[in-house]
Amino acid sequence: MVIDILQMAIVLALGFLIMIPLGRYMAAVFMFKPTFADGLFNPIDNLIYRVCRVNRDEGMRWPGYIKAMLLTNLAMWVLIFATFMVQHEPLFAALNPDGQGMMNPFLAFMQASSFITNTDWQNYGGESTFSYMSQMFGLIFPMFTSAATGLACGVAFIRGLGGSVSLGNFYVDLTRGITRVMLPISLVVGIALVGFGIPATFDGAQAATTLNGPLTPASPTAVASPEANASPTPEATPSLTSQGQQSITRGPVAPLSSIKHLGTNGGGFFNANSAHPFENPSPVTNVIEILLMGAIPASIIYMLGIMLDKKKQAWTFFGVLAAFYTAFLAIDYVNEKSGNPLLSSIGVSAAQGNMEGKEVRFGQAQTALFANATTAFTTGSVDSMHDSMTPGGSVTPFSNMFLNMVFGGKGVGFINLFIFVVLGVFMTGLMVGRTPELLGKKIEVHEVKLASLAFLMHPLLIFGFMALTFALQLDLGAISNPGPHGFSEVMYAYTSMAANNGSAFAGLSSNTNWYNVSGGITVILGRYISIVLMLALAGSMAAKKTVPMTIGTMRTDNRVFAGVLVGTVLIIGALTFFPVMALGPIADHLAMVAGQTFQAAGS
Amino acid sequence: MPKPKSKTFTPEILVPAIWQAVIKMNPRWMVKNPVMFVVEIGALMTLLLTFSPTIFGTAAASRGYNLVVTIILVLTVLFANYAEAVAEARGRAQAATLRRTKKETPAKRLLSDGSVQTVSSSDLRKGDIVVVEANDVIPGDGDVIEGVAYVNESAITGESAPVLKEPGTDIRSSVTGGTQIISDTLKIRISANPGETFLDRMIALVEGAKRQKTPNEIALTALLAIFTIIFLIVCVTLEPFGSFLGAPIDVATLVALLVCLIPTTIGALLSAIGIAGMDRVTRFNVLAMSGKAVEAAGDIDTLLLDKTGTITFGNRLAFEFIPVNGHNEKELAEAAMASSVADTTPEGKSIMALAEKLGVKAGTLPENAELIPFTAETRMSGIAQNGHKIMKGAVDAIAALVDTVPLDLTKEADRIGGEGGTPLAVAVNREVYGLIYLKDTVKPGISERFADLRAMGIKTVMVTGDNPLTAATIAKEAGVDDFLAQAKPEDKIALIKSEQAEGKLVAMTGDGTNDAPALAQADVALAMNSGTSAAKEAANMVDLDSDPTKLLEVVMIGKQLLITRGAITTFSIANDVAKYFAIIPAIFVAVFAQLSALNVMQLSTPQSAILSALIFNAVIIPLLIPLAMKGVNYKPTSADRLLLRNVSIYGLGGIIAPFIGIKLIDLVVALFVG
Structure with missing residues (x-):
């Protein structure tokens, strides 16, 4: 217990220590200030601008920035979709040593959308579906570009808040985000991860003879880690297992593992994601991956303090986010530590807590850290199976994804936080007797509409598609548990997709046409609508006259406002989801405590 | 409030x-x-x-x-x-309360041939000229173009003292329909069609x-x-x-x-x-032309306040007796009292009040005394009794009257002038006793109001035609944040524009026609009902009581x-x-x-x-x-x-x-x- 808490405290402290220098560096990158690495990066960037014919001095107003972002993303989506559709062709056999077959177009639609939106929800098992070409150009490629897109939008948003009508140049921001932030860090960390035992190879699966010698295998899969990330797809079973033989899948895993977390992507090379020993072999790599996830989202908060020249404002935001982050970590850890009393009847000691779906090498503290980080930072990788969390523990991933602003993804997390800032300022700001002001700009009908519509999208997508699923009884057979837990499975899926998180509750066999199509739509709308609305808001605020601060102005950088912001998030954000939380995890938890179990309808 | x-x-x-x-x-x-x-x-x-x-x-x-x-x-x-x-x-x-003042009244319309035609007030149109005589009810809003008369505006303002109306003075030339003329005759040019007067608009x-x-x-x-x-x-x-x-x-x-x-x-x-x-x-007897204006009042960052009437009473009042030439304060106060017994101006009354405060018995004009009134030529006044003359007046006028001008008289007079006050010299026969320090007096409680405004983050700027030295003295005493001295109407607009350029919302009061452009420029503009119709048209609020401090209430x-x-x-x-x-x-x-x-x-x-x-x-x-x-x-x-x-x-x-x-x-x- 003490060691657990110490572990968590150390990881949080390390994250804090990374935030400050990285935030400074990123501020320099996006404010075009000199950095130590200019000599290396300037020629690279300039070459890219020349080849792509980007005029790096051309500023874009918000509509132009949005247009550039959407067009670039669309072009990449087409490229990724095409990659998936041709991966089985003999022309690309060199990058398909394991002979992966043709992909279902519905699945390809879902996955292309999922990766380009930084969601990385996976309705497939990587080792059994994707060729190396698909892994690299369909998955690793958008891991950089989708992450850099989010970062660019966040930077543009902050510039707008700073009063700049030009939000910057999307292409330049995208390029600098990749070359100066994503690539160098993931390269260094990727190599380090190889050192910690993560494979990086283009060779195909390794055939090995098991110690058992020639036996008829009972279990088919090579790596007997827990259940599949998204779903144990029917075709997932490798055919390579024969008597005494084991096929050990491998590939360019280390580079993927680093950008997977740095870009808060979360799409795993293997079906088991970061629970797989080749993606996350030890507690050390586990901590590295956690720190990678938080690095950019947290640094953005520090960065905005520099970019807006409002350090105190940044620390206020950080304080609020850190409070939510720590509280959700505690909820997860305490519930998991308490375990499942229903299991004591079959001889599992409640004292060891809930270890179902967890990796023994990580234990409860590291697993709680990972689960909280992956849902807070919208990564979506998992080092344990969230479906196996105690219902109380699952409140943490649910809450992180419902709110979608506890640091959140790079760039977009802050944009989402700002929705609550605008709403909180507008409602309480009137109470100081002035038209509400935020960062020196008046919040008026246009801003209120944009922010509240951006907020509306999240519950609309989640509840809308859930309601369609249940009302029209679409693929209800995909749900693997009865009662509230089954309800939670569907809710988790759409929440994770709408939040562009990508982590899965598993348990839901979501590789069906309905989930592929509805999921693809959810990830796209969940990603772009709030970005578009909020960039429009930043553009509108930038164009406004700055109102000077006086003692009569409501401050947004002190403790009172921090309290207001927490209250707004809880009352507006969390309460919207209270009914479904009550039906899912809360009912589930209360039933567990009361010793009640649920029978599947058919059994 | x-x-x-x-x-x-x-x-x-x-x-x-x-x-x-x-x-x-x-x-x-x-x-x-x-x-x-x-x-x-x-x-x-x-x-x-x-x-x-x-x-x-x-x-x-x-x-x-x-x-x-x-x-x-x-x-x-x-x-x-x-x-x-x-x-x-x-x-x-x-x-309904306001409408009671809106009864139809007969109006004497002046025709172009000089004859007078009696019509109903509802038939009057903008530009018509009407004649009103003592005890008539003024038939509509308008401006006085001829005549001087007292008007009872209590129907609108609740203030029972009649108000002097005369043409061309900006402040006093505007009249409101429904008020009653008490003396004399006025010619009024009607400034609003029926149904479009300020009252009508407010009722709507x-x-x-x-x-x-x-x-x-x-x-x-x-x-x-x-x-x-x-x-x-x-x-x-x-x-x-x-x-x-x-x-x-x-x-x-x-x-x-x-x-x-x-x-x-x-x-x-x-x-x-x-x-x-x-x-x-x-x-509060303020007519707001729109709810937007009231809401904007809450957002005000800067208040432009006219010194006279808003911050000060507008009259110079006795503040201090400064004896010179070896006399003491008591002697001076007695002399000042005697010189002022017949003075009914606010200055005169304030001198008597100050003297009384120093223990001088309130005097009355002795029976055998002769009153020497103030004239523009002599620039002094006082009384003559048994061959003695007790006079007060402009320092140079008194100096010319007396035998010797003591050094300290000139010195003190210069000091008072330098502080923005007005010195009055007092002489008994041909000897100077001392000076009365007259000062523009800040309304009691106003500095507390400004402190409140400061706590709310609102900046107050005093606008005055006084020289910068005088303005600074009053500004300090009243506790305003800033002042604009020797202000011309253009200066007001320039100040409003520069504040607005910084993103601030500005409120001001005004009553004269030359205030109108500034009133139109300000975000919240409160015009005095006693002001001209041009000022009222340009403003987005009108105060029926013509009390400029109302602006603070509106905020x-x-x-x-x-x-x-x-x-x-x-x-x-x-x-x-x-x-x-x-x-x-x-x-x-x-x-x-x-x-x-x-x-x-x-x-x-x-x-x-x-x-x-x-x-x-x-x-x-x-x-x-x-x-x-x-x-x-x-x-x-x-x-x-x-x-x-x-x-x-x-x-x-x-x-x-x-x-x-x-x-x-x-x-x-x-x-x-x-």
Whole structure:
């Protein structure tokens, strides 16, 4: 217990220590200030601008920035979709040593959308579906570009808040985000991860003879880690297992593992994601991956303090986010530590807590850290199976994804936080007797509409598609548990997709046409609508006259406002989801405590 | 802030408003208020369910339950309409008071051939010239073009002392219809057509006939509409979720949940708050041309205040006796008193008052004394008695009169002049006794008002024609933040523009025609009713009492209006916490018995929980009507303190209050529902 808490405290402290220098560096990158690495990066960037014919001095107003972002993303989506559709062709056999077959177009639609939106929800098992070409150009490629897109939008948003009508140049921001932030860090960390035992190879699966010698295998899969990330797809079973033989899948895993977390992507090379020993072999790599996830989202908060020249404002935001982050970590850890009393009847000691779906090498503290980080930072990788969390523990991933602003993804997390800032300022700001002001700009009908519509999208997508699923009884057979837990499975899926998180509750066999199509739509709308609305808001605020601060102005950088912001998030954000939380995890938890179990309808 | 007497809630207002509330249920009216419109539709649905419980599906509640829900929903709508109706009725009552001054009166119209034609005041048009004589009622708003007369404006201002009116003086040339001329004759050019006078416009405004939503109100309405959509999504989708989990929810309960969650409290009171805010301004005898102007008053960053009349009384008053030439203060005070006994000017009176304060017996003009009046040539006045002359006057005039001019006289006189005061020399016979220091006197209490404004973050700028030295002295004494000395009208506009360029909102007062451009430029411009019609046209508020300090009240009212809106919004939304905890366990406890753990209020039964939440939601509206009408209690202080205070009361209070309220209602409801 003490060691657990110490572990968590150390990881949080390390994250804090990374935030400050990285935030400074990123501020320099996006404010075009000199950095130590200019000599290396300037020629690279300039070459890219020349080849792509980007005029790096051309500023874009918000509509132009949005247009550039959407067009670039669309072009990449087409490229990724095409990659998936041709991966089985003999022309690309060199990058398909394991002979992966043709992909279902519905699945390809879902996955292309999922990766380009930084969601990385996976309705497939990587080792059994994707060729190396698909892994690299369909998955690793958008891991950089989708992450850099989010970062660019966040930077543009902050510039707008700073009063700049030009939000910057999307292409330049995208390029600098990749070359100066994503690539160098993931390269260094990727190599380090190889050192910690993560494979990086283009060779195909390794055939090995098991110690058992020639036996008829009972279990088919090579790596007997827990259940599949998204779903144990029917075709997932490798055919390579024969008597005494084991096929050990491998590939360019280390580079993927680093950008997977740095870009808060979360799409795993293997079906088991970061629970797989080749993606996350030890507690050390586990901590590295956690720190990678938080690095950019947290640094953005520090960065905005520099970019807006409002350090105190940044620390206020950080304080609020850190409070939510720590509280959700505690909820997860305490519930998991308490375990499942229903299991004591079959001889599992409640004292060891809930270890179902967890990796023994990580234990409860590291697993709680990972689960909280992956849902807070919208990564979506998992080092344990969230479906196996105690219902109380699952409140943490649910809450992180419902709110979608506890640091959140790079760039977009802050944009989402700002929705609550605008709403909180507008409602309480009137109470100081002035038209509400935020960062020196008046919040008026246009801003209120944009922010509240951006907020509306999240519950609309989640509840809308859930309601369609249940009302029209679409693929209800995909749900693997009865009662509230089954309800939670569907809710988790759409929440994770709408939040562009990508982590899965598993348990839901979501590789069906309905989930592929509805999921693809959810990830796209969940990603772009709030970005578009909020960039429009930043553009509108930038164009406004700055109102000077006086003692009569409501401050947004002190403790009172921090309290207001927490209250707004809880009352507006969390309460919207209270009914479904009550039906899912809360009912589930209360039933567990009361010793009640649920029978599947058919059994 | 001084509270004008008001009859807030009298039966004459409260009773007819009930019928108005019913009339307002017409959907064409209701649709303007999206939140309450949703409640009305909900009521319609539950009404249908009362007659045919299975009309929307199989999950059906009993007729009685549907009926009770319908009744509560209808009451909720009625309460909301009632709030608006009461606010409007109070406005109309205010209008009726004003309209009494708007009786039709005969008017003597001057024709181009010089003859006079008697017509009704309603036949007068802009540009007509009328003649009014003693005891006539002035037939319409206009400007004096000829004559000097006293006018009783008590019908408008409540001030009983008659006011002098004469042409060409800006301040005194404007007259208002409905006031009465007491002496002499005036020729007046009518400046407004019937129905377009300031009174007419204000009556229209306070009656709500021309009421338009203010910018903040529009933004708030948008926010409430989108919140309503969000809760609509939450409630509508709950039906399939419940069905999947084996807990089908009846429509009446879903409607009840929806109505509880959408911000009905603020939705119901929003327009009432706006109307009441306007009404509060009117009660201060200020006519605001739009609600927007009142709201903008709350946002003011800089106040431009004319020195004379606003900050100072406008008369120079005795401040100090400075003896010279070896005399003492007592001697000087006695001499000053004697020289002033016949002086009825404010200066003279103030000299006597100051002398009395120093222990000199109040003097009267002795019988054998001769009065020497002030003339422009002598520039001195005083009395002559038994061959003695006691005189006071301009320093150089007195200096020419006396034998020797002591050195300290010149020195002290220069000092007083340098400080912005006016020195008067006092001489007995041919000997100088000393100086009277006359000073522009700052109104008592004004520096406290400015301190309040400073605490609210509002900058005050004094505008005066005085030289910078004088201005600085007064500015320091009054406690204004800045001053504009030797100000010409152009300087005022330039100052307003430069403040506005910094993003500040500027308010000012004015009365002269040469103030009009500045008034038009300012964000909030309060014109004096005694001012010219040009000034009034350019302003967006007119003070009927012509008291420029009213601007401070208007700022307070603007702030109070915004605070009231924010407070009730916050309260309304914070209420949702308790309502969730009342209704969600009630809906699902039938399937998941464990969810009763969420029933933290220990409400007796699911039905009584839902009804209690719904009843609380309805009755909170009439309970908050007085707050909406009177406004949140507001003391000037910094934004941080205001926020902390109001968030504690209306935010935390809004979370806690319904837990208590719903529990209490449940105790009663349980007796009937069982």
